[in-house]
Amino acid sequence: MMFGARKNMWADFHIHTYWSRDSMSSPRDVLKMAYKKGLRVIAITDHNEIGGALETAKEARLLGIDIEVIIGEEIKTSRGDIIGLFLTEKIRKGLSPEETIDLIKEQGGIVVVPHPFDRKGRGALGEYTVKIAHRIDFIEVENGRTPSYNNKKAKIFSEKHGILGIGGSDAHWFREVGKVKTKVRKIENGKIEPEEIKRENWPPIIMGILYSSISKAYNIFTRRRSRALS
Numbered sequence: 092m093m094f095g096a097r098k099n100m101w102a103d104f105h106i107h108t109y110w111s112r113d114s115m116s117s118p119r120d121v122l123k124m125a126y127k128k129g130l131r132v133i134a135i136t137d138h139n140e141i142g143g144a145l146e147t148a149k150e151a152r153l154l155g156i157d158i159e160v161i162i163g164e165e166i167k168t169s170r171g172d173i174i175g176l177f178l179t180e181k182i183r184k185g186l187s188p189e190e191t192i193d194l195i196k197e198q199g200g201i202v203v204v205p206h207p208f209d210r211k212g213r214g215a216l217g218e219y220t221v222k223i224a225h226r227i228d229f230i231e232v233e234n235g236r237t238p239s240y241n242n243k244k245a246k247i248f249s250e251k252h253g254i255l256g257i258g259g260s261d262a263h264w265f266r267e268v269g270k271v272k273t274k275v276r277k278i279e280n281g282k283i284e285p286e287e288i289k290r291e292n293w294p295p296i297i298m299g300i301l302y303s304s305i306s307k308a309y310n311i312f313t314r315r316r317s318r319a320l321s
């Protein structure tokens with residue numbers, strides 16, 4: 092997929108839509124909020140899905156909104172979550188981190204480890220991150236739903252291993268979009284040059300978690316689940 096070169100702008104590299112079971116955000120609401128927050132680039136990273144990203148990219152074109160949408164996926168591996176950005180095809184969940192990275196790279200994508208040291212149950216790779224450090228393109232050093240002490244651990248890790256850090260809101264509720272944003276010097280097909288990361292305090296983490304729980308219940312109740320039941 093073509094991705095035009097962009098310079099000096101704000102990006103949010105971690106956003107979910109209703110293609111994730113624990114979100115009800117429509118691509119349109121995500122785009123509107125991104126626009127309001129002054130973002131020029133957003134990565135849609137649904138759980139084990141790229142359908143939401145494709146739908147959001149299409150919606151942006153339909154609405155004529157000047158926001159570039161990166162096709163991403165937050166893939167559940169056997170050890171924890173890995174994000175692939177600039178994908179063209181969905182990658183299946185449950186593979187090892189190494190196999191997942193191979194598949195991301197085969198597509199010309201880039202590898203991001205999201206919230207590596209987050210609390211239990213959040214899909215953090217934890218200490219396994221060391222084993223794949225040489226193949227990681229970016230570490231998510233600021234995640235909007237991760238407490239600051241866990242983000243700090245990720246930052247220390249990224250510095251120790253010389254891996255660049257980026258930030259993402261991990262928005263499951265559209266109001267969280269842009270809560271964490273990364274200023275990038277330049278972004279071009281498969282290449283990101285991050286410069287600065289900013290985090291806002293609103294909405295608080297607890298509101299996002301509450302929203303996700305309600306979404307999950309609602310989506311199960313209405314059998315919406317993820318839209319592509321492959």
Ligand SMILES: [Zn+2]
Binds near residue numbers: 105136165
């Ligand atoms: Zn996420």
